[in-house]
Amino acid sequence: MLPNRWVSHFAYAGAWLALALLAGIWLGNLAWWLAGALALYLAVTLRNLYYLDRALERGAPVPSETRGLWAELFSIVVRLRSKSRHRKKRYRRLLRAVRQSTRALHDGGIILNARNEIQWCNRAAVRLLGLNLATDVGHRIDNLIRNPEFVSHLENPGGNTVSIPSPAVEGGQLSVQIIPYGRNQRLAIIRDVTREVRLERTRRDFVANASHELRSPLTVIGGYLDAMAHDVELSGDWRTPIAEMERQVSRMTRILRDLIELTRLESSHGEAPRDFIDVAGMLKFIEREFISGPLTPRISVHFGSDLALLGSEAEVHSIFHNLVSNAVRFTPPDGSVDVRWERNENGAAFSVRDTGIGIPEELVPRVTERFFRVDPGRSRELGGTGLGLAIVKHALQRHGASLSIQSEVGEGSLFTCQFPDTRLVARGGPARAVG
Secondary structure, eight states: OOOHHHHHHHHHHHHHHHHHHHHHHHHSOHHHHHHHHHHHHHHHHHHHHHHHHHHHHTOOOOOSSOOHHHHHHHHHHHHHHHHHHHHHHHHHHHHHHHHHHHHHOSSEEEEEOTTOBEEEEOHHHHHHHTOOHHHHTTSBHHHHOOOHHHHHHHHOOTTOEEEEEOSSSTTOEEEEEEEEETTTEEEEEEEEOHHHHHHHHHHHHHHHHHHHHHHHHHHHHHHHHHHHHTOTTSOHHHHHHHHHHHHHHHHHHHHHHHHHHHHHHHHOOSOOOOEEEOHHHHHHHHHHHHHTSTTOOEEEEEESOOEEEEEOHHHHHHHHHHHHHHHHHTSOTTSEEEEEEEEETTEEEEEEEEOSSOOOGGGGGGTTSTTOOSSHHHHHHTTOOSOHHHHHHHHHHHTTOEEEEEEETTTEEEEEEEEOGGGEEETTSOSOOOO
């Protein structure tokens, strides 16, 4: 169905032609009358089209003397133009509010296009990165910030953050996150984390120094307690308290040892060394260590590959030992611990599966936090320090590896360490990575 305005227009055009036809029949020269009517209709139409084109392209005022279809069309143009003006005003107010809010932000914000060219940035970004709005807008950000880690993160954001030295403040540290959005656009968020980094460094230094300073007193205390425990003249009433003090000193010594190791890993920059590590020999040694213990669950070690590793032998031993130790401690004597070293499509995996108490699903993401225990009382009773999995996580990161955890309460847990091809080497062959 045609709109009413078009029906009226066609009716008006038909009436106009009918009038010309009657005039031609009545006065003669029918063809001239029809031609004149059509010419006049065409002239009016072209005139109105001209006004419509000016109104749409240049925003010129529309004529007010028109009627019928053209009057309605011009009325629509006026309404659309009014809506457009209100919309632009609203967008300008919104843009003004966004600019004012971004100026108040302490974090820097930079809008990048598909070629990583700076389209816009706030004052905080200028201050944090030392940018110049007059000259740097429109330039590629990786030409202005040439930090390798930043450039790599720019190419593959992945939703993570990267920490880089501040190009504007000596000794400063920045956290950068690249967020893709829209059509091949990106938003870079820059935070000044200098204070957090310094606090973390102070914390690590304090823990390391305190741990080292406490080792000597504990050694002395442990020596005296050992001497007292072996003194034949010691009263029987004192033997139980002395044994408990020895147990606590031993536990404190293990905590200090793990704290020192964790602090060392956190303070280590870069990747682990690429020393040759005989995985099979290391796992057999660990197996013998735990099999000889009392009330130990059944332990089996399976080798699906004869590949060796390139890395830090001490750190890899710590990874394997901590995971096997956790499985043994939290698995009852009638349970089992299955240790595997296997090749897969992503490299090689070291896995430890147990039939122990398991971990609640909501706690799985937290088990690698320092001093976190699923069952604090049971963990202390079994001699755990709460630092083993934190050490495992940081040691794996230094080897470019990852840790995955699957667990079900009452059924057991599966811990899997995935090592990349670049850390694998054929056993007995030259120390070259498989990948």
